[in-house]
Amino acid sequence: MKRNLFLLAGLIALFLLPIGQGNYFILILCSWLMFTIAAMGLNLTLGYAGQISLAQASFIGIGAYVTAIMTLAGIHWILAALASVIVCFVIGILIGFPALRVKGHFLAFVTLAFNQLVVLVARNEDWLTGGSYGKFNMPRPDFGFYHIRTNLDMYYMIVVIFVIFAVLMYGLIRSPWGRAFKALRENPIRAESLGVDTRRITLLAFAVGSASAGLAGAIMSPLVQFIEPNSFALLHSLKILLMVIVGGAGYFFGPMLGAAVVILLPEFLRFTEGYYLIIYSAMVIILMVFSPAGLMGIGEKILTKIRPNQQVRKDMEKGAQL
Amino acid sequence: MSDTVLSVRNISKSFGNIHAVRDVSFDVRKGEVLGLIGPNGSGKSTLFNCVLGQLTPNQGEVMVNGRPVSGMRSNDLNKLGVGRTFQQLSVFPQMTVLDNIILAGQEHHGTMLTRLFGKPDAGLTPEADQMIEFFKLEHLRDEMAGSLSYGQQKLLDAAMAFMAGPSLVLLDEPAGGVNLTMLGHLKERLKTYNESHNTTFVVIEHNMEFVMSLCSRIIVLAEGAIIAEGSPDEIRSNQQVIDAYLGG
Amino acid sequence: MEQFLQVLLSGLATGSIYALAAIGFTLVWQAAQTVNFAQGEFVMVPAFFVLVAMNMGMPFWLAMIIAMLVSVFLLGYLFKRAIVEPMQRQGHGNSLSLIIVTMALAILLKESVKEFYGAEAQPYPALMSSETWNIGGAIISVTDVLHLVISLGVVLLLTLFLDRTRTGRAMQATAQNPGVAEILGVDTNRMILYTFLINAALASLASFLITPVYLAKFSNGEYLGLIAFIAAIVGGFNQIRGALAGGLLIGVLDNMVATYLTAEYRAAIPLLLLIVVILFKPEGLLGTSEGRSV
Numbered sequence: 001m002k003r004n005l006f007l008l009a010g011l012i013a014l015f016l017l018p019i020g021q022g023n024y025f026i027l028i029l030c031s032w033l034m035f036t037i038a039a040m041g042l043n044l045t046l047g048y049a050g051q052i053s054l055a056q057a058s059f060i061g062i063g064a065y066v067t068a069i070m071t072l073a074g075i076h077w078i079l080a081a082l083a084s085v086i087v088c089f090v091i092g093i094l095i096g097f098p099a100l101r102v103k104g105h106f107l108a109f110v111t112l113a114f115n116q117l118v119v120l121v122a123r124n125e126d127w128l129t130g131g132s133y134g135k136f137n138m139p140r141p142d143f144g145f146y147h148i149r150t151n152l153d154m155y156y157m158i159v160v161i162f163v164i165f166a167v168l169m170y171g172l173i174r175s176p177w178g179r180a181f182k183a184l185r186e187n188p189i190r191a192e193s194l195g196v197d198t199r200r201i202t203l204l205a206f207a208v209g210s211a212s213a214g215l216a217g218a219i220m221s222p223l224v225q226f227i228e229p230n231s232f233a234l235l236h237s238l239k240i241l242l243m244v245i246v247g248g249a250g251y252f253f254g255p256m257l258g259a260a261v262v263i264l265l266p267e268f269l270r271f272t273e274g275y276y277l278i279i280y281s282a283m284v285i286i287l288m289v290f291s292p293a294g295l296m297g298i299g300e301k302i303l304t305k306i307r308p309n310q311q312v313r314k315d316m317e318k319g320a321q322l
Numbered sequence: 323m324s325d326t327v328l329s330v331r332n333i334s335k336s337f338g339n340i341h342a343v344r345d346v347s348f349d350v351r352k353g354e355v356l357g358l359i360g361p362n363g364s365g366k367s368t369l370f371n372c373v374l375g376q377l378t379p380n381q382g383e384v385m386v387n388g389r390p391v392s393g394m395r396s397n398d399l400n401k402l403g404v405g406r407t408f409q410q411l412s413v414f415p416q417m418t419v420l421d422n423i424i425l426a427g428q429e430h431h432g433t434m435l436t437r438l439f440g441k442p443d444a445g446l447t448p449e450a451d452q453m454i455e456f457f458k459l460e461h462l463r464d465e466m467a468g469s470l471s472y473g474q475q476k477l478l479d480a481a482m483a484f485m486a487g488p489s490l491v492l493l494d495e496p497a498g499g500v501n502l503t504m505l506g507h508l509k510e511r512l513k514t515y516n517e518s519h520n521t522t523f524v525v526i527e528h529n530m531e532f533v534m535s536l537c538s539r540i541i542v543l544a545e546g547a548i549i550a551e552g553s554p555d556e557i558r559s560n561q562q563v564i565d566a567y568l569g570g
Numbered sequence: 571m572e573q574f575l576q577v578l579l580s581g582l583a584t585g586s587i588y589a590l591a592a593i594g595f596t597l598v599w600q601a602a603q604t605v606n607f608a609q610g611e612f613v614m615v616p617a618f619f620v621l622v623a624m625n626m627g628m629p630f631w632l633a634m635i636i637a638m639l640v641s642v643f644l645l646g647y648l649f650k651r652a653i654v655e656p657m658q659r660q661g662h663g664n665s666l667s668l669i670i671v672t673m674a675l676a677i678l679l680k681e682s683v684k685e686f687y688g689a690e691a692q693p694y695p696a697l698m699s700s701e702t703w704n705i706g707g708a709i710i711s712v713t714d715v716l717h718l719v720i721s722l723g724v725v726l727l728l729t730l731f732l733d734r735t736r737t738g739r740a741m742q743a744t745a746q747n748p749g750v751a752e753i754l755g756v757d758t759n760r761m762i763l764y765t766f767l768i769n770a771a772l773a774s775l776a777s778f779l780i781t782p783v784y785l786a787k788f789s790n791g792e793y794l795g796l797i798a799f800i801a802a803i804v805g806g807f808n809q810i811r812g813a814l815a816g817g818l819l820i821g822v823l824d825n826m827v828a829t830y831l832t833a834e835y836r837a838a839i840p841l842l843l844l845i846v847v848i849l850f851k852p853e854g855l856l857g858t859s860e861g862r863s864v
Contacts, residue, residue, distance in 0.1 A: 052666070098845070098848065098849055101849055101852070102848055102849070102852050105605055106803070106852055108605075108669070109799060109800075109844060110844070110845055110848050110849070112796075113841040113844045113845050114845070116796070116837070117838055117841050117842070120837055120838050120841075124835065171442075172438070174442040175438055175442055176425075176428040176429075176438075176440075176442070176444050177437060177438050179417070179421055179428065180425065182414065182416065182417055182421075183414050183425050185416075186414040186417065187412060187413075189396075189408075190408065190413070190414070191414075191425070192395065192396045192400075193397070193399075193400055193405075193408075194397075194425060194429065194482060194485075195397050195400040195426075195430060197397050197429075234792075235677075238673050241670065241673075242670060242673075242674075245666060245670050249666075250416075274684075274685045275681075277677060277678075277681040278678060278682055278685060281675070281677040281678040281681065284670065284674040285653065285671050285674045285675060288657070288667045288670055288674070289653060
């Protein structure tokens with residue numbers, strides 16, 4: 001049960017991480033876990049089910065706006081978060097429909113266009129979203145016995161949500177649904193001939209991935225207490241995609257690592273001031289040129305050397321159709 | 323008639339001016355192993371795809387267990403009790419052998435909800451292990467399917483087709499590319515399965531020896547029509563068949 | 571009516587510039603299966619090369635020539651040799667990783683311009699006079715007419731090159747069926763390199779034409795890149811004339827919608843057009859389904 005020990009150690013580390021840290025660093029940790037949730041959602045859609053989506057940030061946005069509007073109207077955060085997840089699940093099903101008709105690059109472009117449309121609506125419908133000024137001063141949740149006030153409180157709330165989310169996600173991936181998602185990625189025609197309703201599974205892959213982003217959005221609202229359309233622009237969808245790929249698509253904890261790299265690395269590169277994005281993007285290019293399977297892929301490469309006879313990852317081949 | 327599993331009635335299918343299948347009819351009874359042979363371009367594949375519901379014939383009807391299958395999606399056809407194998411390798415390479423086989427059975431148990439909240443293996447591990455044992459793949463149970471040899475993947479493909487307990491299995495060139503030792507093993511397993519489960523097989527195959535020794539009845543197609551039908555021995559000595567193959 | 575004609579003409583003029591970027595994008599996609607998410611930045615950057623050269627004291631015309639050469643080297647040659655080629659050699663060139671790399675490249679170019687040149691929009695010299703002609707009440711901008719003439723002229727030349735010359739036909743063969751082209755003795759790798767060079771040249775030209783309209787700004791590429799994809803897809807991916815038609819269509823639509831319908835949602839129109847075309851006619855308005863499918 002070495003794996004359980006690792007998980008336990010990781011859990012303890014999560015609780016110990018913020019101790020003695022400044023407020024700002026705790027905020028970074030919060031946004032790391034928040035993005036991990038969104039990226040794990042995309043990992044389900046892309047890494048496990050093999051369907052590309054460039055709209056993940058727009059679902060964080062939808063979740064964040066729903067939560068903001070509801071909590072500002074005095075509704076409890078729990079209900080608002082639930083509503084965010086449900087709304088994103090339903091819209092996620094809709095965004096899945098194009099995937100039944102087109103694959104690869106075309107799907108990437110449809111989802112990309114969807115992301116842009118969501119940003120446009122957020123910018124133009126002032127009455128609902130506050131337009132370019134966005135929404136601010138969202139209250140932090142009050143659980144009666146525990147009123148969230150500081151960033152540290154917020155962090156522990158997010159850790160609890162994250163652990164519950166990860167357990168549910170793990171259960172999903174191990175369930176027959178998870179097997180059907182992988183089958184869809186590896187060989188949809190064969191899967192269908194074995195009774196898998198590939199249409200339904202495709203839509204669900206998008207719905208669950210989008211709902212995860214909705215949850216991340218529900219966390220973001222009270223966390224940063226200020227949202228505006230540009231926080232959900234295409235660039236952020238690319239960032240989340242990057243988290244999945246850098247971590248290694250299809251590895252359960254890959255997104256956690258990927259999100260850490262994408263969120264935390266800029267902090268470490270802060271001393272480079274304005275140049276950090278330049279250094280950062282150059283590093284991404286170099287990483288991708290040398291290890292397209294991401295960081296987890298590097299680990300696997302080393303393992304493969306020790307234990308040969310591994311297959312090319314099918315979801316990477318999937319990219320060949322892109 | 324109640325023991326007719328597959329019934330093909332006056333099927334014709336043409337693509338433009340090419341008449342791929344012309345007025346073909348036959349029945350397959352429960353437990354039969356029917357071989358479908360013919361030279362290249364004889365219409366076998368078109369007929370096969372009509373039976374699978376992938377192509378809608380211009381005329382006629384295909385019934386499986388008394389239900390018409392034209393235009394049916396393959397997952398629904400599978401639920402109706404039709405299993406199939408593919409000409410090309412068709413396993414899920416990044417899943418273990420066990421997971422491949424469980425996947426092949428899981429959609430036949432419970433509902434979407436029980437598959438989400440129930441047991442991760444849908445309670446199928448014992449049954450899957452039996453199937454793995456039947457095809458003698460025990461030593462590979464936890465290996466990734468993609469790391470298996472070609473012949474082993476063909477066995478796995480067949481095992482998946484049987485996992486849901488189908489009443490009819492369509493085998494699309496099962497012997498293609500399989501080496502001799504493995505071929506004997508595959509044939510013996512298919513035969514044993516047919517005898518123990520009384521499952522109906524329809525086999526498309528180029529390897530004559532394989533077809534002759536596996537099938538109880540053979541239909542020969544040429545230019546889209548049936549030119550001969552009978553036991554392997556009858557087919558072997560049929561002059562028309564010999565002509566069709568040797569160039570007519 | 572006069573206003574309509576003006577809107578139409580300026581739409582066509584902008585559209586023809588979009589078309590240049592879209593055609594380059596299509597060529598690279600066809601020849602090397604590389605979806606260049608940095609295409610917009612490829613159009614943004616050359617204008618800054620011009621500015622740098624002019625700051626060094628060169629006259630405008632020389633600065634443009636230098637900028638074009640530098641762009642063709644950096645965005646054509648180096649892009650192909652240092653990024654795309656190594657990835658494709660490893661067998662990952664068609665994968666998602668290449669998309670990610672071009673996205674990262676877009677950020678790299680954008681941020682570099684921002685850091686090394688400036689975040690503010692920079693004035694940029696116009697290529698032509700800003701005169702107008704008055705034809706029957708309609709105010710016709712000379713710039714618009716010249717944009718249209720130059721862009722269409724270049725597209726025509728490019729088409730002639732691809733159809734009539736030996737090299738052009740070899741490039742087409744490479745794009746359509748690299749295996750067969752190789753057997754016929756075509757140096758496919760060289761042909762693909764040419765495609766990248768042509769793309770960079772087209773992007774530079776688009777840059778010189780469009781930057782006076784928008785001013786030179788590091789973030790110009792975001793919108794331009796998106797428009798180039800959309801024009802390429804809407805028109806039909808397998809052909810130059812598809813990308814041309816797509817570019818013109820979007821230019822006109824964009825202008826019409828902004829003038830007559832809604833300024834707020836003008837940016838939504840190309841996006842909606844993209845979604846509708848992909849869902850209902852994925853081969854594009856002018857495309858044929860025989861083209862290499864995706």
